[in-house]
Amino acid sequence: MTENLLTVANLSAVSDREDGVPVLRDVDLTLRPGEVRGLVGESGAGKSTIAKAILGILPRTVRITGGRIDFKGRDLLVMKPRDLRNIMGSEIALIPQDPQTALNPARRIGFQLADGLRLKRGMSAKIAEARALQLLADVQIRDPDRIMKSYPHQLSGGMRQRVLIAAAFAVDPQLVVADEPTTALDVTVQKEILRLIRRMQEAHGTGVLFVTHDLGIVAQICDSVTLLYAGKVIEEGPVRDVLETPQHNYTKALIAAGPRYDRPDAGLEPVPEAVFRELRQEIGID
Template sequence: MTNSILKISDLHAISDLDGRRILRGVSLDVAPGQTLGLVGESGAGKSSIAKALLGILPRTVRIASGRIIFDGRDLRELPERELNRIFGDQIALIPQDPLTALNPGRRIERQLTDGLRLRRKLPWRQARIRALQLLEEVRIREPERVMRSFPHELSGGMRQRVLIAAAFALEPKLIIADEPTTALDVTVQKQVLRLMRDLQTHHRTAIVFVTHDLGVVAQICDRVTLLFEGRVVEAGTTAEMLETPQHPYTKALIAAGPRYDRPDAGLQPVPDGIISALRADIVASDGRTHG
């Protein structure tokens, strides 16, 4: 893929506590204005990739090798001061839980205007006008009232919209969305996904969308990277992955999901044989890499 805003090449990460491999040669590309879904069950490594991008891996986890190229520069080679500037201005995060992500003791106005004043050097009045515009962009009714509110006074869907507004506030080139719809009911989830898609189209922002839900992938992602225990199992366009999957694990995951066109059909767990074969292949690959 050409014209990538983000390119990860052969990324390996290891836990210094027990030597466990967290990421195994992960490679992926994201183009400007594109949404890449990082999909996998718990422990697959999708959140570790997101944390590596944001520079917030636990101290006990180290990147052993690989490159993280953002906008033509390797993040692993940049000084901390420059990384802090990039993470504030050009890479933003939409976290999973809006209630814990927002400061409970500060009104929404302060939480939206502080970044604009600090990073964009806007005077208070201009920052406030921009914050109101952002709330309108994420389709929040009564933005003046919301600006005066504390997080606990808003619904879960409204809090998530505030976080989306905050992520787009500085017009970053890349947004990491860490399962941002997990805590929302299905109706609100659909609204939030549509909103993110509209904002992305308007701002031409690239998004890395971390999720375990293939239904969410179908609604918002252009491409998908499927992970298992820190290793890429399959990657391709969303249509390719969902309509003509190639790997047995991908096929099994799709089959395991609920079918809304067949409400009476039972769920099909991923066969143990597929999991065993994947783990055996990983062990063999680890041996070849470090043998």
């Protein structure tokens, strides 16, 4: 049996800003090497909180109250800060949501890519620059020489996101956390970026935790999915099983509420209030 790359076990957290309101409720999920797992839920479901906990960037107002986050058998929650810094950006990488704010506006693209390679891989400036140029070609950027010399504001949103994908895979990480990386993009560019992430993931054999609110995106790129509501796992499993034969009424209602590409004339059905009442009762929310 393949050992899990990532195991989140009984992870619980509260918001001190909201007088100890739970934001994660005994969350369990696993990710195998080379697997793409979708972490999906509406706003406030806890998906970004899980991602930030893995990356060690939780805000001070969110406090972990129990559980483990094991990466290759090491609990990230009790790791020394120095050891955690060594892992982040090398073994674990992030594709952020907003490429506009993630890139340094005062630095050329080539410098930003090469600087990360020098820092994390100890490459010389010349070798790092050559590697950065190849990475831009790998993410299907035309004229990578020109892009190397460009500033972020000179690129489109889709091009900036390609740069961030290149940066995430630059050091061959074993885990990439993709935090809604297509949210700021139009539908056409979104499809291109999803195909690119999948292609890079397969080429590098990387495990990807893909955070999204869109089950349609999950269907396109993910192997498995974990569905959250109010910080609790509602359903999880292989994507085909969950989307074709959902077990929970909330999952069924979400699927019915989304557009169907195979039935473009079908109307959308809002999630019934009865489903939310059932969820709140199940979770124990007043």
